[in-house]
Each structure stands twice: as structure tokens, then as C-alpha cells.
Amino acid sequence: MSFALRRPCLFALACLFSFTTSPAFADVVTKKSISYFAIGGKTATELDRELMRNGPLLKSTGHRHPGATRIRFGGDVTYMEKGGRCRVANARVTVTTEIKLPKWKYRAGANRQLALLWDTLSADIRRHEERHAEIARNHARQMDAAIRGLSSSEDCFEMQDRVAEVSSREVESHDKDQARFDRVEAANFETRMIRLLKSRIARSNP
Numbered sequence: 521m522s523f524a525l526r527r528p529c530l531f532a533l534a535c536l537f538s539f540t541t542s543p544a545f546a547d548v549v550t551k552k553s554i555s556y557f558a559i560g561g562k563t564a565t566e567l568d569r570e571l572m573r574n575g576p577l578l579k580s581t582g583h584r585h586p587g588a589t590r591i592r593f594g595g596d597v598t599y600m601e602k603g604g605r606c607r608v609a610n611a612r613v614t615v616t617t618e619i620k621l622p623k624w625k626y627r628a629g630a631n632r633q634l635a636l637l638w639d640t641l642s643a644d645i646r647r648h649e650e651r652h653a654e655i656a657r658n659h660a661r662q663m664d665a666a667i668r669g670l671s672s673s674e675d676c677f678e679m680q681d682r683v684a685e686v687s688s689r690e691v692e693s694h695d696k697d698q699a700r701f702d703r704v705e706a707a708n709f710e711t712r713m714i715r716l717l718k719s720r721i722a723r724s725n726p
């Protein structure tokens with residue numbers, strides 16, 4: 521069972537020509553926001569049904585999920601022409617992650633057993649989505665390094681094409697890593713939840 525909703529990344533790299541005299545690079549810009557959607561239910565079965573009914577919708581599959589992370593890459597690149605060659609003068613890669621998590625409105629009045637189950641599950645959902653955001657940030661840094669590391673080209677039009685190729689390749693690599701993470705998480709879900717529940721129960725009974 522997958523806890524991720526990750527829409528296709530929309531990478532918009534604006535390529536601007538700038539005939540400056542010295543290169544200057546900015547750090548990767550990362551933005552993260554977290555929002556919540558409310559669910560009801562007073563039994564484990566009802567909670568599961570509420571998550572599937574009210575969770576974020578993944579348009580590509582038509583299914584809803586208990587959590588979601590929307591990822592958007594962007595940025596801009598400027599170029600410097602000198603001695604008949606063109607190279608990257610300034611690069612700024614941005615990555616925006618928007619995490620959606622469930623909030624159970626009856627948590628305060630829940631019995632101990634159901635509260636333990638919910639706390640374990642909701643913590644795992646949050647960890648899962650935070651990991652999606654972390655994977656995106658790591659790939660943004662890799663993209664930034666790859667763009668900075670490009671050798672010079674004969675002209676800035678060719679340089680612009682090479683930046684676009686690198687960007688597309690890095691986004692494709694990012695998508696594969698995210699999909700791989702979801703597959704591993706889904707395969708280990710039951711084992712992981714049992715282990716986490718046992719650990720939480722042990723901590724609550726010193």
C-alpha cells in the first residue's frame with residue numbers, strides 16, 4: 521500500500537542570456553509547505569475508509585492516498601560569452617514540495633488501542649512524505665552541480681540546449697528514485713507497521 525501521491529514534476533528552466541564578466545552561483549532554493557485534510561471515523565475500519573475517501577487524489581491512477589507530496593522543480597540559468605566560447609555564468613535551481621497529511625478529528629477522545637494505532641500510522645505517513653521531499657531536494661542539488669559542471673560550448677544557443685538536456689535527465693532520474701522508494705515502502709508496509717506498533721507499545725509500557 522503506497523502512501524505517496526507524487527504528481528509529475530514540472531521543470532521550467534528559464535534560460536536567459538547575460539554577457540557578464542565573472543560567474544556567480546546561488547545555492548539551491550528549497551521551499552516546503554505542509555497542509556492537512558480532516559478525516560473522521562471511530563474504528564480502525566472507519567479510519568481506513570476515511571483515508572481512502574478523503575485522501576489526496578492521484579490523477580494519473582484515479583486513486584486516493586493517505587498522504588501526498590507534490591514536487592515542482594524550477595530555476596533559471598544565465599550565460600557568459602568570452603573568447604568565442606559560452607559557459608554557464610549563474611545557475612539557480614529551485615524545488616518546491618507541498619506535503620498533505622491527514623488529521624484525525626477524534627484523536628483526543630480515542631481509546632488507548634486505537635490512539636496507538638493512529639499515532640503509529642500517522643507518524644509513518646509523515647515520515648514517508650518527508651522522505652519524498654528529501655529525495656527531491658537531493659536531486660535538486662545534483663541538478664545544480666551537473667549544470668555548474670558543464671564545460672563551455674561554441675555558442676550560447678548550444679549551451680542552452682545542453683542545460684536543458686541535463687535538466688531533463690536529472691528530472692528523469694529523480695522520478696525513478698521516487699518510484700523505487702514507493703515500491704520498497706509498499707512491499708514492506710505490513711512488516712514495518714507491526715514493528716513500529718510493537719516499539720510504540722513497548723515505550724508506553726516501561
